[in-house]
Structures are given as C-alpha cells and as structure tokens.
Amino acid sequence: MCPLDALNEEYEKKDNPIREEQKRTILIYRRESGVLFLDYGGRKVEVHIKQCFPWSHPGKYLSLRDLDDNEVCLIEDMQDLDPISIEILSKELEYSQFVLNVLSISSIEEDVELRRYLVMTPQGQRLFQTKLEDWPEILEDGTILIEDLAGDLFKIDNWKQLDKRSREELAPYVS
C-alpha cells in the first residue's frame, strides 16, 4: 500500500480525476505478464519505476510513472510501504539500479579518439570505450562512475581497494 499523499495531484487532476472516497487504497502489484501496476481507488495504471536520486539516496524518492512517463506517484521512502510492496519494488529496483561494478582493471589504452577499458565485473569480463575527453566521474562519497559510449555505467566503490595493477591503471584518471 502506498501513502495517499504520495499521489501526484497534478496527474490526478489533469488526466485521471478520481473521487476522494476512491483514494482509500493504493496498491502496487505485478500482473501475471510481469508488468508492474499501481491500483489507486480501483483505477489501474501500468507503471515503471524511476529513482530521483539513484546515487545519493537510492531507496528514497521513487517515482512511479505511467507509459507516457508521467509521474503517477512519488514514494518518499520505500520503507514506509507494506512488506509486499517493498518486496515488489525491491526486485524492480534490482533491475533499475543495476550497474556494472568493476572488480579489477586489466588495461586502459588509448585508441583513435577513444579510451578502451578492459575490466572484470561480477557479471564477467567487459571491454568498453569512452571518448578521450570523457573522464571518470567521481561522486562526493568517492564512488567512481564511468559511462561508456553505449550508456552503460561502470561503478567503482573504492578504487584504493582494487588490486595494485588496477590502481596503477586507474590512477591517472582519478587521482
């Protein structure tokens, strides 16, 4: 069940007006087809989840959006939800939060206009490229994010805990 005040008022007023008495329950559930739905006041909307702060507050401010990407509901803290909704959303977050964690770096080489990284992730080995002018992004907590040309994100939680070779390869780009 979702807190009533999480509903996006603009969304309600503009596109889906519902009566006050219909707002008693707001449920998040998954249909047999695997698609996530939000039921509010008997009105069912297919939704997907977007995190407002995927790095700084991953479990907070979850925006549930309809097929046109309009926000239907903003959940301030997932922990405020009922256990079933938490379970459903947690599973959904696994996919939406998924990034490739870098365990080690075999090489970083420069190519024509590109920088090529060969890294090991829990998913397996990955070869990827960035533009030469694109540097790894260092977040406030020291987490390093590298976005490759296709848009996949590679994350290094603490680069100083990587093995010696990885640190040597990475140092010019992050230290």
Place this chain on the structure above:
Amino acid sequence: MNNLEHTKKFIKRYLGQEDKLPQEITQKLREVSSESIYLYGLSDLNDDLIFSENWLVLTRKEVFLFSREEQGYELLNHFSLSQIKEVREVHSLSCSTLTFIEAHDLLPLAIVRYTHRQKIIMGHIRYVCENHEKEIKSSSLSWNADEQYQQSVLKPIVDAQNSVTSENSSTLWRLLTYLLPYKKELIIGSLGAVSTTLVSLAPAYISGRLIDKVIKPFKDGSLSFEEASSIGWIMVAALGTTYLLREFFIYVRLNKMSILGEKVARDLREELYSHLQTLSMDFFSKKQTGSIISRVSSDTDRIWDFVAFGVVEVGIAIITLVGLSSVLIALDWKLGLVMAIPVPLLLYSIYAHGEKMKKLFLKAWRKWSNVTAVLSDTIPGIQVVKAFNQEKREEKRFNRRNQEVTEEFNNIHQEWTKFWPLLMLGFQGILLSVWIFAVPRLITPESDANSLTAGTFVSFLLYMTMFSAPIEILGQVARMLNRALSSAYRIFEILDTNPTINEVSDPVKLKNLKGDVEFKNVFFSYDGVRPVLRDLNFKVKAGEMIGLVGSSGGGKSTITKLISRFYDTNAGTILIDGVDLKEIEIGSFRRQVGMVLQEPYLFHGSIFENISYAVPGATLDDVIEAAKVANAHNFVGKLSHGYDTVIGERGHTLSGGERQRISIARAVLSDPKILILDEATSAVDTETERKIQDALDKLIVGRTVFAVAHRLSTLRKADRIFVVGKGNLVEEGTHRELLANPDGEYSKLHRMQIEMSEQFAL
C-alpha cells in the same frame, strides 16, 4: 580486407562479442522454420543479471529465443508474432528489459534483458514486433539482418571515433603514397637529409686527423713548419667547407621537405573538401560540423608536420646513430662498443620517461578540464552567479581547481627536471667510461698495438656530443607516429565514405523543368527500420502551391528533402515531369529547385554576393530587382555600405526578418521551377512576418511550391493542403474542403489556432 571483414574485426576488437548470429543457431533455426531471418539481437544479461549469450531472432512470422549452454545453443522459447499484443521496453541505469506480452492475465511470452550496448537493435526488434503486420507484410523496407545487428552495436563507437580504424601499417602506407607525386622533391629532400648527416660526421674526423697528422708530428719535429702549415690550412679549409655544405644540405632538406609537406597537406585538403561536396546530407547529419572542419584544418596540418619533419627527423636520427656507431667502431672498435652498447638503454629510459610523462599529462589535462569546466559554466552564466550572489562560492570553486591543476603541473616539472639531468649524467657516465678506457691507452707508447692516438680520442669526444639528439628523437617516435596516424584515420574515413545519392550512368538532363511532382508508393526511413513515410502517394501539377501541415515528426520536412533529392526513397518512385528523380542529372535538377528555410543561412560576404550566390553572373540590376521582389531593397538601401555590406560571420548583423528577405531574394534570382518553403516565417515577429509573407506571395507565382507551415494563416494562397501524419496523407484538399469536415485533423488544427489567437487577443 573488405568492409564486412573490417566490421567483424572491429566488433571483436571493441566489443568482444559475436560479430553475427552464430552459425549453429542458423542451422537449428532451419530445422524448425522455413522462414528466413528478419532481425536478430543479443540479450547479454540473464535474469540474474549475469553476462549471458541469448539470441532473440525474428523471422517474418515468429520470434525465437536461443540460449548458449555448455553443450551449445538451445532453443529456449518461440512464439508467433501474431501472439504479441504489446512489447514493453524499460530502460534503467545499465539494464534494459523487453517484455513480450500476449495478455496481462497470462505469463509473458518472453522477457529478455540486455545492457545498453544492445539497446538500438533491441529497439528495432521491438518496433518490428509491434508493427509486424504493417512492416513485414508490406515488405517496404528490406535489410540484411547481419548488417542491422553489426551497425547498431558499432554505432556508438563509429559516432564517437568517426571511423572504425583500419590497420596502422596500411594507413601509414596509404599516407606515404601521397608523397609519390612529388618523387623529385622527396628524393632531393632525402638526399639533403642523408648528406647533412654524413657531412656532420666529417668535422670530428677531420679534427682528429688534424691532431694526429699535423699538430702531433709538428710537435714531434717529424713535420716541418711549411708542411704542417700547408696541410693544416687545407684541413681548416676542409672543415670550413663541411660546415658550409652541412648548412646547405640542411637548407635543401628543410626547404624541400616543408614545401613537400605543404603540397601533401594541400592535396589532402583538396581531396577532402572536394569529396565532402559529393557526400549526401545523411553524412552531414551524422557528423558534427566541428569534427569535419578539424579534419580539413588541424588534421591535415598534423600530416604536414609529420611529412615535413617527422619522417625526415626519424630517418636522420636512425642514419645518425648507425653512422656514428659505425664510424666509432671503425675508428676504434673497443671504444666504439663502450659508446654503442648503452644506446638501447638510453632509448628505453627515454621511452619509459615518455610513458610516465604521458600519465602525468593525462592527470594534468583532466584537472585542466576541471578548470575550464568552471569557466565555461560561470562565464556564460555570470548573470545567474551575480543574481544569486554566488561570486565568492564560484571563486572558491575555481581557486580549488586551479590549485589542483597547478600541483599536477608541478609534478610534471618535478619529473622532467629530474629526468633530463639524470639522462645527461648517463651521457657523462658514458663519457667517463670512454675516458677510463681511453686514458691508459693514450699513455701507452705508440708502438704498442693497444695504444690510442690523441686525434682518434678527440674525434671520439666530438662524436659523442652528436649522440643525444637522435636518441631523444627516436624515444619520441611512437608519440609522433600515433598523432599522425590518428589524423590520417580521420581524414581517410571521410575519403572512404561513399555518397548515398548517386547519379545513374546516363542521366536525363531536365533543362526546362515544368514542375510536375508525383510520389508513387514512397517509403522512406532515416535509420532503415522505422519508416518516416509509408506508401505515400500524391500528384502535384506544375504551378500548384501545396501546403504541408501536421504534427511534428509526421514527415512534412522529409517530403521536401526527398523532392530536393537530399535523400533517396527506400521504396517507391518520385517522378518529376514524369521522369524518375533518380534518373535525372542532379546538377541540372537542383539548379531549378529553390529553398527558403526557417533558419536562412547567409555566407560571409557582401549582400550582393549572397543574393547572387546561385547565379554567379547576375548583374546589378538583376540583384536589385530580386531584392525588390523580396522586400529587401528598402532596408539594404538604409545600410551605409548598401549591397556591399559584408554580412555573415564577423560581418554586419542583420535581424532574422532581414536575413530571411535576403534568402528570399536569393531564391527569386535563382528563378526555381520548384520552390520549397520550410517554416519560412515562423521565427519572426508579426510585422516582419507580414513583410516576408508579402515577398513570398510574389515569389511563388508561376512555380510549384511546397510550403511547410505550422501557422495555417500562411497557407492562405495554397491551392491544396496536405495534412501529413504518421508518414502519410491524413487529409487532402483546399482550405474550405478541409474545414467542411469538422472532425478532420485540419479542422482541429484550425480551431486550436483560432482559440489561441482569441486567448491572445483577450
């Protein structure tokens, strides 16, 4: 190596994934389906978000999902395209999911997950699955499934790198072939370089001989004063001559090679620019302007640098080192080896230092980019900084980054200031070794076979001073070569791009176009998959004005681009005066097509030159007449330099309306039979719009006109209006006819615009 092999190689090199659908899957598919493969993509993540190799394969009727298992590929699932009611595509940070849904109360037909690398091809698959009835049955677009897969996975790399690079050796060889037309200069320049090196070896040798054969015998009394003077002066003259010759040969080398380099750069620029003119619009829409400009300018400049100095410097360095080593060993093999043996070590130390410096520079550049990021953030946004009183905060941010970059540059200075004295110390060490080996032999009586003459030793000392420069050059050859090859790749990528708009071998020359235009079953897609125009049919008679209206992305502008033949249709035919547009000579056709665009482009030059751009021989009267028709003459007359006013970049600034009227005058003067007006009045105020509209009203007379417009009021003179939506004509008719259908798209648009203007009036 052909393109296909290149593509396969690059997929492996950059992506490390299969370059096409594995053969085993193709064979297994044949066992269960007689249909050919329509599209396929790789699902590289499984449900546990671990890298996997699942292949989603589409035929014209079914979808198959194969998975790689230990024993080979297995068919996991298959279903008919007609079962698919919806396909959900959800993108998240690094994982996207396609869910194939038959009904929400049934389990999904399939769920596939993949990284963003596979997103483009999976998007195509989704599109085809959702539109299979229209897309596959119509067979409007045909493609090769392998090419679709390969192009989509390589696209981010091709876009970023601007090429998929070929072999270094072949690129270098190709670059050197540009020297072939200038064999004479190349031979003279190279001879100059070789001669410089050889002549440079002579002074040290002569100096040694002067000591051994003149000074020492004279001191010993074995040579008379007259003889010593005579030989001595000859040797001094020989020394002088070698210095003169050396400088002459340096002049020959520098002069010939720098001019040769310029010629090669000029040839590359000419070839590049000329080739650019032949390329189709799709090339320019894919490439950034800055990237193309830098290839014509800075990349060719780097090539000049490489040809003029790089090739020769490296050649000289190698010749010098080999020559020096040979001469030294010939003079005295023991001392020669003392000198030559440490050379590889020195070369390596310079190389290692270069690598270390590269990393340090990398850090410094990164931090430098942080500094410039603050500048490019705050300078354009200085008003916001001041408005919110954040000057101090920005100052702190800048100072912090400035300090960081200073520290990095200090590290660089620490490194090189340590290295070069150490390297020199290494040289001194070699020198000292030579002394250590030489001194006992110098004081050994000459009768002893192991003795060393003072002259030979002096020659040695002088030769040693010539050792450091070539070692330094060779230590940096990799960096120099990489820079040149990188530029060569970028240049050759453009030269290797073929224009997509090609003329047939014996094209029809339409000298006097009437202006009939017909679209017959036209299909067009920019990406080869999602059609922008679908089975479009219409006929326009010469002299008709057609208004093109409809929502954005509906295909209005695409119609005008196809008429101008900026792109070719994927299927169907466009007929101009009854002749297939693809059969018509492009030049003769385009001369009779005019355009007035929303953002008129004016070149740097005078107003006169801009108006007469399409008709270079136009007279003053012609230009003034065209300007009058375009309502431009009056404002041009107000400018102090009149038609000679220089406009465009760095020139006089004109308002949007004035620029538009100059572009209309340009169109008037070119007297096109087919005229395209693309939102020509949308970027100006009402008063200017009136003036432009008035000019356009005069311009359209007697021509076939296609006018794209959002404001319906600008189409009041249109003979017919085409309402374009989702790639086809939704409605067609005159203004009155279309308004007669109150539920029609045109009526809706009309009502909306009236309501808006009423609200504005209130």
